Amino acid sequence: MKHISPNQVAGQTAVKMPTRRALAKQQTRAKVLTAARRLFSEHGYEGATIRDIAAAAGMSTGAVFANFSDKSDLFREIMSDDMSALAESMRDAAPRGRSVDDCLLKMFTAGYAFYKSQLPLARAAFSVSWAPQDGPVLRNATQVQVLLEQIVEQLTLGIERGELSQEAEIKLRSQMLFDAYLSNYPQAIFEGWSLDALQSRARDQIRILLAGARRG
Amino acid sequence: MPTDLESPRRHVARNPRHPSAAADRASGPRQTQKEATRNRVLEAARELFDTQGYQGTTIREIARHAGVSVGSVFTTFASKGEILSQVMEERLDRLYAELDRVVPHLRGSTADRLRSMFAIHFAFEARRTRLFLSHIAAAYDWTLPSSTKPFGRTQRLRDMISDVLAQGVADGEVDPAADLQAMVELLIAAYGWTYHLVVTDGADVKVMTATMDRQIGLIADGFRPRSS
Numbered sequence A: 001m002k003h004i005s006p007n008q009v010a011g012q013t014a015v016k017m018p019t020r021r022a023l024a025k026q027q028t029r030a031k032v033l034t035a036a037r038r039l040f041s042e043h044g045y046e047g048a049t050i051r052d053i054a055a056a057a058g059m060s061t062g063a064v065f066a067n068f069s070d071k072s073d074l075f076r077e078i079m080s081d082d083m084s085a086l087a088e089s090m091r092d093a094a095p096r097g098r099s100v101d102d103c104l105l106k107m108f109t110a111g112y113a114f115y116k117s118q119l120p121l122a123r124a125a126f127s128v129s130w131a132p133q134d135g136p137v138l139r140n141a142t143q144v145q146v147l148l149e150q151i152v153e154q155l156t157l158g159i160e161r162g163e164l165s166q167e168a169e170i171k172l173r174s175q176m177l178f179d180a181y182l183s184n185y186p187q188a189i190f191e192g193w194s195l196d197a198l199q200s201r202a203r204d205q206i207r208i209l210l211a212g213a214r215r216g
Numbered sequence B: 001m002p003t004d005l006e007s008p009r010r011h012v013a014r015n016p017r018h019p020s021a022a023a024d025r026a027s028g029p030r031q032t033q034k035e036a037t038r039n040r041v042l043e044a045a046r047e048l049f050d051t052q053g054y055q056g057t058t059i060r061e062i063a064r065h066a067g068v069s070v071g072s073v074f075t076t077f078a079s080k081g082e083i084l085s086q087v088m089e090e091r092l093d094r095l096y097a098e099l100d101r102v103v104p105h106l107r108g109s110t111a112d113r114l115r116s117m118f119a120i121h122f123a124f125e126a127r128r129t130r131l132f133l134s135h136i137a138a139a140y141d142w143t144l145p146s147s148t149k150p151f152g153r154t155q156r157l158r159d160m161i162s163d164v165l166a167q168g169v170a171d172g173e174v175d176p177a178a179d180l181q182a183m184v185e186l187l188i189a190a191y192g193w194t195y196h197l198v199v200t201d202g203a204d205v206k207v208m209t210a211t212m213d214r215q216i217g218l219i220a221d222g223f224r225p226r227s228s
Helices: A006-015 A020-047 A050-057 A061-067 A071-096 A100-116 A119-129 A134-139 A142-160 A170-183 A185-191 A195-211 B008-013 B019-026 B028-052 B059-066 B070-076 B080-105 B110-140 B155-170 B180-194 B196-201 B205-223
Strands: none
Touching: A020 A050, A020 A061, A020 A071, A020 A119, A050 A061, A050 A071, A071 A100, A071 A119, A071 A134, A071 A142, A100 A119, A100 A142, A100 A170, A100 A185, A100 A195, A119 A134, A119 A185, A119 B110, A134 B196, A142 A170, A170 A185, A170 A195, A170 B180, A170 B205, A185 A195, A195 B180, A195 B205, B028 B059, B028 B070, B028 B080, B028 B110, B059 B070, B059 B080, B080 B110, B080 B155, B110 B155, B110 B180, B110 B196, B110 B205, B155 B180, B180 B196, B180 B205, B196 B205
């Protein structure tokens, strides 16, 4: 079954008029997702139950299960919506940079800006990402891999422009850059770091991680 | 590294960080009973967090595994987060006692000393890598009391890395202008990330250590003094 996010509902109705029943189903899904988003943000992944989510959405647990197979399915759907939107804003931000460092920094900053207003949800996502079963699923999700790919792409462009050497160990370096980007979230979540503080830390990290790859 | 590092019971009894435990011993059978419960709960929890993960383990299961009532778990610990915190604190006390002894004797370049230091970490956690993943996961737990020190908020690892880097500056191997704080954070992030390989690739300690070695090499490129 194709999952339809609330963001896509409008676009899809324009293309093809769905049946009344399909429309009702989409509305139910959207209501569940909105409620789930709120409860995951307030109570974390573990603390939010399907029962609570159903109650908050004003429906029975049966109605929730008719649309989502379980809680992790529900969480994955929210994550994949957000990650797609995140990937898009990073993709828009990157080309505005003047160098590899700058492109990466613009990407990362776009990411921090995206999540700044929903840090509790980010916190829930980090928690899930370290869980034995759901963790690898989340980390290997296409949408997460797309973010990593974007970093690879920036390093590749850097080589093409002659900023980085051919032996830049792109795979390891991209992974470390991605990890550095993620590693600053706890500062935002627990210590209330501002966007400026995050950006400045990321700038240092990018400089360090690219130092060995620079030409000349 | 001596193998008795893995024998938790003995350590619990003489852990100076828990003065209440010491006081317990001094004051009668009731307190001894309480300490015994505490040790059993910690042992059961260590086992379950390691096999089922942090989120996958409930207090009820820990109580059953320890052979005590749920109520008596709660008279000793405020939450699951606190139990894990105590489990890790006792483990890490032993690790850091060992490192305090060994690190001053490490030889070689700054990067190599960092490599050795982290290799000791991985060797220590080898049999309990999933417990360590729990330790990281718990950092994001909603119910975690603020007094606990999950991964990323432990000062000892941070201090130890800082010391090695400061020594590097003194030896002329680390650029004095480098942002040491950022280096420390990167190394800790790399160390934490490497544990993922256990779950995603089924990595063993050898693979984790080798991966960390490469990451340290890459970070070291960033702190080497600019050749003038």
